[in-house]
Amino acid sequence: MTIGSMLGDVVKSFFKKPVTEKYPFVRQEAPENLRGKLVWEPEKCTGCMLCVKDCPSNALELIVLDKVNKRFVMKYNLDQCTFCAQCVINCRFSCLNMSEEQWELASTNKEPFEVYYGREEDVKFLLEKASRGEAEGPCKED
Amino acid sequence: MEAKQKSEKFIVPIGPQHPALKEPGHFEFTVDGEIVTNATARLGFVHRGMEKGVEDRNWTQGLYLMERVCGICSHVHAMAYALGVEKLANIQAPPRAQAIRELVAELERIHSHLLWLGVAAHEGGFDTLFMFSWRDRETVMDLLETITGNRVNYSANVLGGVKIDINDAQKDALRRGMDFLEERTKHYLKVVTEDETFLGRTRKIGVMTFEEATLLGAIGPTGRASGVQRDVRVDSPYAGYPDFPVNIVTSDAGDLEARFVVRIKELYESYRLVREIVDHLPGGDLTVKVPRRIPEGEVISRVEAPRGELFYFMKSNGTDKPERIKVRTPSLCNWGSVLTTAIGHKLADMPMILAGIDPCFSCNDRLVMINGKKTETQVWDWEDLRQYGIEYYK
Numbered sequence: 001m002t003i004g005s006m007l008g009d010v011v012k013s014f015f016k017k018p019v020t021e022k023y024p025f026v027r028q029e030a031p032e033n034l035r036g037k038l039v040w041e042p043e044k045c046t047g048c049m050l051c052v053k054d055c056p057s058n059a060l061e062l063i064v065l066d067k068v069n070k071r072f073v074m075k076y077n078l079d080q081c082t083f084c085a086q087c088v089i090n091c092r093f094s095c096l097n098m099s100e101e102q103w104e105l106a107s108t109n110k111e112p113f114e115v116y117y118g119r120e121e122d123v124k125f126l127l128e129k130a131s132r133g134e135a136e137g138p139c140k141e142d
Numbered sequence: 143m144e145a146k147q148k149s150e151k152f153i154v155p156i157g158p159q160h161p162a163l164k165e166p167g168h169f170e171f172t173v174d175g176e177i178v179t180n181a182t183a184r185l186g187f188v189h190r191g192m193e194k195g196v197e198d199r200n201w202t203q204g205l206y207l208m209e210r211v212c213g214i215c216s217h218v219h220a221m222a223y224a225l226g227v228e229k230l231a232n233i234q235a236p237p238r239a240q241a242i243r244e245l246v247a248e249l250e251r252i253h254s255h256l257l258w259l260g261v262a263a264h265e266g267g268f269d270t271l272f273m274f275s276w277r278d279r280e281t282v283m284d285l286l287e288t289i290t291g292n293r294v295n296y297s298a299n300v301l302g303g304v305k306i307d308i309n310d311a312q313k314d315a316l317r318r319g320m321d322f323l324e325e326r327t328k329h330y331l332k333v334v335t336e337d338e339t340f341l342g343r344t345r346k347i348g349v350m351t352f353e354e355a356t357l358l359g360a361i362g363p364t365g366r367a368s369g370v371q372r373d374v375r376v377d378s379p380y381a382g383y384p385d386f387p388v389n390i391v392t393s394d395a396g397d398l399e400a401r402f403v404v405r406i407k408e409l410y411e412s413y414r415l416v417r418e419i420v421d422h423l424p425g426g427d428l429t430v431k432v433p434r435r436i437p438e439g440e441v442i443s444r445v446e447a448p449r450g451e452l453f454y455f456m457k458s459n460g461t462d463k464p465e466r467i468k469v470r471t472p473s474l475c476n477w478g479s480v481l482t483t484a485i486g487h488k489l490a491d492m493p494m495i496l497a498g499i500d501p502c503f504s505c506n507d508r509l510v511m512i513n514g515k516k517t518e519t520q521v522w523d524w525e526d527l528r529q530y531g532i533e534y535y536k
Contacts, residue, residue: 001336003337006270006337031288031291033289054202082206086300
């Protein structure tokens with residue numbers, strides 16, 4: 001039986017650096033398979049919708065502008081995403097990937113949470129259409 | 143002043159919001175002076191309707207909802223669900239996936255037990271142990287983040303396997319982490335069994351005998367600290383446990399000290415398992431294909447969560463959505479032991495006795511029916527339940 005059995009730990013820690021990190025001044029490197037913000041590359045997408053179907057939080061919307069010429073725009077609702085990477089697993093053409101660098105996602109307004117991926121002209125076309133109030137409804141499963 | 147009648151009862155209500163525990167639960171302790179003479183609990187403050195919610199999602203989406211039943215043991219919920227779906231679909235995940243499932247489950251057990259060690263020490267007023275054990279817990283949290291990509295909801299499972307693989311660099315990191323934690327855990331075991339001040343709060347407090355534990359249906363480390371030889375990992379091995387078996391850890395003392403000792407010795411067992419899996423990880427694929435429509439049927443899936451046996455009942459009607467999922471979490475089974483062992487102890491011991499079962503409130507809040515007369519049986523059909531729900535929330 002002893003008294004003050006952790007006193008040694010306490011005294012030792014006086015001479016050690018604090019364990020806490022000075023974030024945001026010092027940033028720890030993120031592990032290589034960290035699941036951060038979702039990134040979509042439109043080139044290989046066939047519009048199969050498997051990513052949209054299995055998303056547990058309805059964070060993904062694939063808007064089809066022209067299926068024959070493979071003109072798709074992906075609307076990614078970052079604030080709804082749970083970062084589970086099920087869409088990345090589902091995609092058979094490796095269009096989706098979760099970034100290990102973009103993980104500081106806090107924001108004071110809503111705008112950064114609505115992310116549009118696709119060809120620049122397609123996104124522009126869609127946003128202009130939306131601003132005129134005649135946005136094409138997102139393609140959802142029945 | 144008129145002397146107080148002896149028959150007068152004095153009830154101390156604690157909760158739903160209270161300083162001892164971070165989650166909401168209401169307790170009423172009847173006291174005679176400082177000694178507790180009766181204890182009751184009321185749960186259900188964080189009922190979230192997840193079982194109903196999962197019926198509206200497809201099988202894959204359900205996996206991620208069920209993973210969020212509990213914040214501490216998220217992986218075991220997803221694993222129980224995935225194992226159940228695989229059983230329904232009559233397929234089996236590859237050996238490598240099963241081993242990785244076990245690996246993540248054991249890492250999760252390490253993080254949960256270290257978290258509990260800190261919380262229980264904090265309830266006993268031993269904040270130094272709390273701080274140090276939580277500092278060391280960061281090691282295993284970082285390891286989990288390294289191998290799965292997230293610190294809390296690891297999402298390591300998919301239906302039919304796992305989505306993560308372990309490479310050599312991660313294996314080395316796991317070995318280093320286990321060596322560091324083992325050394326620290328030895329120190330903590332010494333502290334909780336030798337520190338006189340702390341032993342005053344744990345030795346011979348909250349004693350539950352083997353007979354009581356069996357009668358009250360205590361499970362997990364709480365039951366094992368009273369000598370109940372029950373562990374799903376040993377009794378009916380699942381995932382990778384047939385290949386990497388675990389040794390059951392029990393104690394006969396039944397007091398709070400025994401619960402500390404059992405949980406800390408389980409940590410050693412987890413370190414050993416992690417090392418063994420890392421050294422002998424089977425090769426092969428990570429997933430097998432699971433159909434979108436799961437064949438009709440009913441299945442029971444049991445796994446050993448850090449707190450005890452986690453039970454899933456799953457029913458499929460042959461579509462891509464589950465018909466019914468019923469979850470019974472380990473904390474619910476252990477409440478009886480708290481309320482019984484509390485009697486005869488000082489009010490000041492209540493936080494320690496409560497924390498002794500490692501309670502997790504939000505994961506056990508589901509519909510609870512208390513049948514007053516044991517001889518009566520009740521059968522409620524869907525209409526009755528619906529009506530009960532409407533009346534309850536009126």
